[in-house]
Amino acid sequence: KRLLLDIYHDIKPEYLQNYLNEFCYKFNRRYFGESLFDRLLIAAVTYKNQFRCNNG
Template sequence: MEVVPSLKRKTLIDFAKRQSHLGSIISSDVYRSYRKLEDKGYKHESQLYNPKKSPDHLHWLDTVLSNAKALVGGIFHWLSSRHLQSYLDEFCYRFNRRKHEGDLFSRLPHHCIGVKTITHRKLVEACMQSQELFV
């Protein structure tokens, strides 16, 4: 998942280039901006979304979005647009490991050992720099 600035054609095409291979099949609703994907080398399947007539079309998208909304409402209660990508990254991490919840705690020491330690000073400096970007 990635925060994008708009749903304009160029934005969606750039996203598709970063996240998929040419020739990939992209399923979507009938939003106009998706139409240009075929001109750029993707196979595009669009369908007016109706879960009663076609329950499998975009089923996983509905599942992921409803789980993301539940995470926001149940844990965060509110989102800051400034940190939206971080929230999405955490959601994806949790969603991709949803069937291995029992392993999350036991894997924590493994991941802590595998990363470079950051000092408090460097953490504060990084936070200050990121704040300057959003002012």
């Protein structure tokens, strides 16, 4: 709660989920550092498309 109050001076209930999403995102990537781009590149290269498109 203190962290939210330090960052956001006015917490509105309708935006609470957005605040929590941002906090979780920052918390989860705190140890990635420079490897974040490498992980993104690997995910992009190894991505398998699950959808088919019939344009014709």
